[in-house]
Amino acid sequence: MKIIITSNSGHDVLAISGEVDMDTSPELRTHLLEFIHKRTPLLLIDFREVSYIDSSGIATFVEGLKGMMVYGGKLKFVAIPEKIGEIFSFAKLDRVFEIYGSIEDALHR
Amino acid sequence: MAEESLVSVPAEYLQKLEKKVERLYTFIEITEIISSTHDLDVLMNLVMERTKKEMEAEACSILFYNKATNKLEFEVALCEDDSTCTLLKKTITLDMGQGIAGWVAEKLEPIIIDDAASDTRFFSGVDQQTGFITKNLIALPLVGRTGLIGVAEIINHNRSSYDLEMLQLLCRQFAVAIENALLYRESIQRERLKQELEIAAVLQKSFLPESPYFSKGQVSLSAVNISAAKVGGDLYDFIEPVGGKVGVLIGDVSGKGVSAALYMAKIVSDFRYAARLQISPSPVLHELNSQLSRSPRGMFLTAVYMIIDTETGHAEASSAGHPPFLWLGGGQVRTVALPSGPPLGIIPSEYPSSSMQLDKGDRILLFTDGLFDAKNSSGSRIGMEDIVRFTENNYHEADLVGRLIDHIQDFATGADKADDVTIVEVKWGGLP
Known part of the structure; x- marks a missing residue:
C-alpha cells in the first residue's frame, strides 16, 4: 500500500494504492488520526488505485469516520473500483460511507 | 654460573x-x-x-x-x-x-x-x-x-x-x-506475546459452542471453523431461544488477534443475552448493533442470524453486511443475498427479517468471506462463482463442507497468507 496526500481546491485528498489490509492499515490509521487531530473539515479518499481492502482496512475507515463525526467533519470516498464497490454494496457499507464517482462530484454535492 | x-x-x-x-x-x-x-x-x-x-x-x-x-x-x-x-x-x-x-x-x-x-x-x-x-x-x-x-x-x-x-x-x-x-x-517479548495469543485463542474457543454439532427436531447443524492466525476473527453460535426454535449465528469480526478475541467474547455474550426469548432475528441484530456501537478502533461485525422452527422448517433470517449464503434444494444451488443492514457496531440501523420455508432434504450453507476470498500463490482470489460451481458439482456429497474446505485449501496452497474460514451447515430433515 502507498499513500499520497495532495490537495484539491483546498481540500485534503488521500490517494491510496495497493492492498489495504491487516498489515498496511496501521499506516493508514496514523494518517487518518492526524487529519482528525487537525479537525480537517473534509477529507477525500481516492480509491482509484486500491486493489483490495479487507475488514481491518474498513474498520480503520470506520474509526476515522467516527472520529470525524465527533466534530462534524466529513469523510468522502471517491473513485471506488468496481470490485471494491461490490464489497461495499453487499456489505451495506454504502449506507455507512459517502461514496462519489469523482473528486469533482464529492466537492460539488 | x-x-x-x-x-x-x-x-x-x-x-x-x-x-x-x-x-x-x-x-x-x-x-x-x-x-x-x-x-x-x-x-x-x-x-x-x-x-x-x-x-x-x-x-x-x-x-x-x-x-x-x-x-x-x-x-x-x-x-x-x-x-x-x-x-x-x-x-x-x-x-x-x-x-x-x-x-x-x-x-x-x-x-x-x-x-x-x-x-x-x-x-x-x-x-x-x-x-x-x-x-x-x-x-x-x-x-x-x-x-x-x-x-x-x-x-x-x-x-x-x-x-x-x-x-x-x-x-x-x-x-x-x-x-x-x-x-x-x-x-x-516474543515468547510473552506468543503466550498471550495462546491464551486469547483458548478464550476465543471457549466462546464457541462446545460441540460443532447440534440437532433438535428435524434440524441438524454442523460447523467448521478454521483460523489462519492463532486467533481468528470468525465466530458462530447455536442456541435455542425458545422451545421448538433453533438459532444459528455466523459472524466475522474485523481484524484478528487478541483484540478480536476480546471483542468476540463480548459479542457472543451480548448475543446470547439479546437472543433469549426472541423468535425473530431482526430485534436481536438491532439490539446487538446498539450494544456494539461503542466498539474500539472502528471494530465491527458482519453477521447472519437465522432462526429455524424445528417442527415446521420455517426459517427467518437477518443479515448485517454479511456475505450471501447458499441454499441447496431441489437439485439447485441458490445464492441468497438477504435484504441487509450495515455491519453491526457502526451506525444505528434496522435489520429486516426474511422468511423462508425449507423442504425435506434442504441444506443451507452459511459462511464467512474466507471461503470465496481464498487467495492462491499468484495472488488471485477463488471467487463466489467458483464456490457455487463446486457446490453444484458436489451437490450430493454427504461431506460437502469437508470437500469445500479441501477445495479452498488446495487452491490456497503456497499462498503466503490465508484467511479464517467458517462454514455452518443447516440440514432440514423434513416434516415428520
Missing part, C-alpha cells in the same frame, strides 16, 4: 609490566561482568558502575542510537545526583553529528575532551538542561556486529592517565553484550 643467568630488569619496565597485568585483570573482570547477565538494565548498570569507579568519574552515560529516528537517546545515566539522571533519560536526544556524542556516532571514533568549557565541539545544551557541569569527557562509540549501538561517555574523570586502547576494547565487548541482551529481550 647462577649469577650470570640473572637478567637485570629496569624498575621502570617492571612498573609498566605490573600496570599491564593490573589492566589485564580489570579487563578480565569487566569482561566477566559483561558476560554475566542477559538482562540489559542489569548489564548496563553493572558496567557503568564499574567504569565510573575505575575511572574515578562523576558520571557515566550511554546514549542509544535509534535507527528509526536517526537520533541518539540517553538510555542509562549514572550520576552522583539522581535528578540529573532522570532528566537526562527523559528529555534529551541528540541528532547525528550534534555535540560530542553525535560526532562520535557519526565518525565511529573516540573523542577525548580535557576542557569542555573551551571546546567548541561540546554541546552545552545538555548541561544547561540538567545543571550538570561537564569539565572533561571521554566519548567512545559502541559498535556491535550489526553496526552502531550507541555512544558511551565518561564524564569528569579524575585519572591522570588511562589506557584508551583498553577502553575501546572494552567498548567493543560491551557493544556485543548489549546486542545479545537486546536479542534476548526481544525473544522474551
